[in-house]
Amino acid sequence: MASGAVTWRGAVRRPGLGAALPLVLSTLGLLGLAAGLTRLGTAPERPLPWLLGVLALLLLGVLGIRAAAQGEGRAARFLPAALTGLLAVLAVEVLLRAYGVPAGLIPTPSRVLVALWEARTVLLQDTFSTFVLEALLGFVVGALIGLILALLVVRFRFLERGLLPYAALFSSVPIVALAPVVVKALGLEWPSKMVVVAITVLFPVVVNAVRGLQAAQPLHLDLLHTYAASPSQTFRNVRVPTALPFVFNALKVGSTLALISAIVAEFFGTTGHGLGFRIQIEVGRFNLAVVWAAIVLASVVGLAFFGLISVLERRFAPVPENS
Amino acid sequence: MLVVLVVAVLLYLPLMLWANVGPASRALASGADLGCPNAIACATQLRNPVLPAPGQLVQGFRSLSVPPTAPTSAPYNAVVTGGETLLGLVLATGLGLVLAALLVLSRSFERATLPWLVASQTVPIVAIAPMLAVLLGQYGVQGFLPKALIAAYIAFFPVAVGMSRGLRSPDALQLDLMRTYSASPGRVFVQLRLPASLPYLFTALKVAVTAALVGSIVAEISTISFSGLGKMLAENSRASDTIALWVIMAYGAVLGVGLVALVGLLERVVTPWRAGR
Numbered sequence: 001m002a003s004g005a006v007t008w009r010g011a012v013r014r015p016g017l018g019a020a021l022p023l024v025l026s027t028l029g030l031l032g033l034a035a036g037l038t039r040l041g042t043a044p045e046r047p048l049p050w051l052l053g054v055l056a057l058l059l060l061g062v063l064g065i066r067a068a069a070q071g072e073g074r075a076a077r078f079l080p081a082a083l084t085g086l087l088a089v090l091a092v093e094v095l096l097r098a099y100g101v102p103a104g105l106i107p108t109p110s111r112v113l114v115a116l117w118e119a120r121t122v123l124l125q126d127t128f129s130t131f132v133l134e135a136l137l138g139f140v141v142g143a144l145i146g147l148i149l150a151l152l153v154v155r156f157r158f159l160e161r162g163l164l165p166y167a168a169l170f171s172s173v174p175i176v177a178l179a180p181v182v183v184k185a186l187g188l189e190w191p192s193k194m195v196v197v198a199i200t201v202l203f204p205v206v207v208n209a210v211r212g213l214q215a216a217q218p219l220h221l222d223l224l225h226t227y228a229a230s231p232s233q234t235f236r237n238v239r240v241p242t243a244l245p246f247v248f249n250a251l252k253v254g255s256t257l258a259l260i261s262a263i264v265a266e267f268f269g270t271t272g273h274g275l276g277f278r279i280q281i282e283v284g285r286f287n288l289a290v291v292w293a294a295i296v297l298a299s300v301v302g303l304a305f306f307g308l309i310s311v312l313e314r315r316f317a318p319v320p321e322n323s
Numbered sequence: 324m325l326v327v328l329v330v331a332v333l334l335y336l337p338l339m340l341w342a343n344v345g346p347a348s349r350a351l352a353s354g355a356d357l358g359c360p361n362a363i364a365c366a367t368q369l370r371n372p373v374l375p376a377p378g379q380l381v382q383g384f385r386s387l388s389v390p391p392t393a394p395t396s397a398p399y400n401a402v403v404t405g406g407e408t409l410l411g412l413v414l415a416t417g418l419g420l421v422l423a424a425l426l427v428l429s430r431s432f433e434r435a436t437l438p439w440l441v442a443s444q445t446v447p448i449v450a451i452a453p454m455l456a457v458l459l460g461q462y463g464v465q466g467f468l469p470k471a472l473i474a475a476y477i478a479f480f481p482v483a484v485g486m487s488r489g490l491r492s493p494d495a496l497q498l499d500l501m502r503t504y505s506a507s508p509g510r511v512f513v514q515l516r517l518p519a520s521l522p523y524l525f526t527a528l529k530v531a532v533t534a535a536l537v538g539s540i541v542a543e544i545s546t547i548s549f550s551g552l553g554k555m556l557a558e559n560s561r562a563s564d565t566i567a568l569w570v571i572m573a574y575g576a577v578l579g580v581g582l583v584a585l586v587g588l589l590e591r592v593v594t595p596w597r598a599g600r
């Protein structure tokens with residue numbers, strides 16, 4: 001982002017109380033509509049007025065969010081997204097009820113919440129095997145092997161010519177095509193999914209880490225040469241810091257890929273654990289509230305994983321202001 | 324590159340034998356009649372090998388590729404999947420460009436939606452795919468389009484992020500120059516920001532096309548579909564036809580590489596001034 005002082009529209013305005021009023025009105029209004037529909041019991045005969053009401057309230061909410069997003073404070077950075085999410089969920093709840101969409105097609109957010117609570121033990125067990133055993137372990141293994149390979153590739157020119165083109169080639173291969181083969185070869189237990197995840201994470205890490213390790217500027221290298229720095233000092237002080245942003249970029253990509261490939265791999269056979277297994281089996285029973293609950297859990301875990309890596313990135317490879 | 328290929332091929336044979344001897348000897352010990360004298364000989368002709376023997380692979384390729392236009396052949400299904408992927412990529416690019424422009428033009432829009440765009444990427448789309456297909460089918464959208472939409476969902480994010488980075492890439496000096504020309508914001512956008520973003524767009528598109536391919540294959544696996552590589556994967560996985568899975572995986576790899584090459588070709592045509600790189 002640009003330095004922040006100069007925005008597209010010019011001057012920076014102060015955040016005001018003008019944001020709070022429309023937001024409170026919009027939220028209360030949507031809650032009121034939902035409560036009205038609950039009292040009504042069934043879906044209304046003519047849903048159009050409800051739709052118009054929701055749209056008007058959303059417009060009011062958007063105005064409030066716009067006002068809340070002005071300024072530079074912590075609140076201005078985090079509140080708008082949270083409010084957008086809240087309003088969207090409320091609006092979906094009201095619209096689904098107003099149009100009487102059957103729960104077998106799309107369950108309302110409140111039903112999903114209830115399902116999340118009622119099936120919490122099973123879902124948490126599933127999350128444990130999918131996230132901790134498969135995604136996280138596979139991610140760590142894949143990233144470590146990838147980093148070691150990248151170091152070898154940078155160290156030996158022969159490998160750079162011989163191995164790197166294949167790594168680039170393999171990173172454009174659809175990983176899901178790999179999953180059934182690996183699961184068939186290694187069995188239904190969780191290690192087979194861990195291997196799929198590791199392979200998925202491996203190639204982006206290799207390609208990006210090599211690019212990063214080679215991105216050091218000749219000027220910096222020359223400077224260290226004039227300091228009579230040893231190769232290992234040069235490596236530690238120049239090459240590793242330049243490579244870190246590239247590596248973290250690959251790790252971020254890998255973190256989302258890891259969860260997705262763990263779930264896909266579970267589609268090809270499990271021993272009865274895991275979010276992928278749960279989703280597949282509950283879709284078959286049209287028990288969509290549980291399916292969405294599993295998706296919500298997977299997203300929360302995935303987002304936390306992504307956030308963790310972002311925190312590590314900010315700690316070890318801070319992004320310069322102007323990028 | 325060639326040396327590594329030769330080494331890999333030479334290593335493959337012993338690796339294949341080592342991986343297959345175990346299951347082969349177990350099958351022999353259980354008294355199954357495999358039609359071969361000992362475990363080593365059986366390792367090359369298992370029906371469900373851990374790693375298929377070269378001869379089996381060649382045979383699998385032949386039986387899945389001839390004739391190439393049959394609805395059960397891998398080339399035909401690869402073309403179907405490729406078509407879905409490209410349609411998905413076009414949709415993703417359109418959505419990504421609009422989002423990128425909004426992200427760059429309005430900071431409140433960025434603050435309100437960017438976290439959700441990131442979150443949308445951690446949602447396991449594979450989980451949504453079957454429901455999305457049912458849902459779209461309910462409202463009369465069937466066939467090609469649902470899969471392309473799922474592919475687009477998975478691919479729009481790299482485009483939006485790359486493009487917004489590209490739209491921000493002109494530096495202060497260039498923006499100041501445009502101001503001295505008293506150019507309107509619209510002109511700055513069209514004449515400076517848009518051309519400057521093209522290299523970023525194509526880098527993003529190469530990532531997006533791979534993602535879209537994954538999306539369309541996953542969509543085929545998890546929805547009721549009658550053609551495409553994903554459907555072949557699901558079918559053969561159910562039938563435990565390991566050799567076919569290997570062949571389909573190879574076709575998927577070729578398709579992925581081909582699609583990335585296609586984007587590269589497009590890049591050369593659209594931004595010829597960067598062709599030297």
